[in-house]
Amino acid sequence: MTNSIYPCLWFDGNAKAAATFYCSVFKNSKITSENPMVVMFEINGQKLMGLNGGPHFKFNEAFSLVVNCDTQEEIDDYWNKLTADGGQESMCGWLKDKFGFSWQIVPSIIGELMSDPARMQRIMPVIMTMKKLDIEKLKNA
Structure with a gap:
């Protein structure tokens, strides 16, 4: 088992929109998985997670x-x-x-x-x- 470290970005319900936007800005980027709570995506090979966490944190x-x-x-x-x-x-x-x-x-x-x-x-x-x-x-x- 390998450890993987990647950032989790906290969004207020718009993680999918953000991931889609970032993937449109950077070449070699893609959404790798999604569900209503979490969107996993890569920007130029860097793995990131977008979390629909709500309005609590900015x-x-x-x-x-x-x-x-x-x-x-x-x-x-x-x-x-x-x-x-x-x-x-x-x-x-x-x-x-x-x-x-x-x-x-x-x-x-x-x-x-x-x-x-x-x-x-x-x-x-x-x-x-x-x-x-x-x-x-x-x-x-």
């Missing part, structure tokens, strides 16, 4: 999913899709989708750009002025 920024993007086109695409229909932009590459769930849409080179402390000191003020991250502006900082 999402907050203490838990988010990070999407590493190789190009600005990818950043723009995910940003636009996830903020559509009531999603909200936040700061520094963070956003909330229409279900109130937080995402971080970041360039895959962010770790490399920030690995040098001197460069990180130049990049952080630039990041702090952005909502959606701009790869070229970060490279030029």
Whole structure:
């Protein structure tokens, strides 16, 4: 028997709608099983569970999913899709989708750009002025 660890996302009766939405945003994603209480789905191979738990708990920024993007086109695409229909932009590459769930849409080179402390000191003020991250502006900082 293998242990499997995956996040459970608590929804107020709309777990299936959320799973369907996320599977439409990310390629290689699918709903793997469902019943009235639970929807199991995968986003790019990452297993998740959506629970129709009711109105008792709400999402907050203490838990988010990070999407590493190789190009600005990818950043723009995910940003636009996830903020559509009531999603909200936040700061520094963070956003909330229409279900109130937080995402971080970041360039895959962010770790490399920030690995040098001197460069990180130049990049952080630039990041702090952005909502959606701009790869070229970060490279030029």
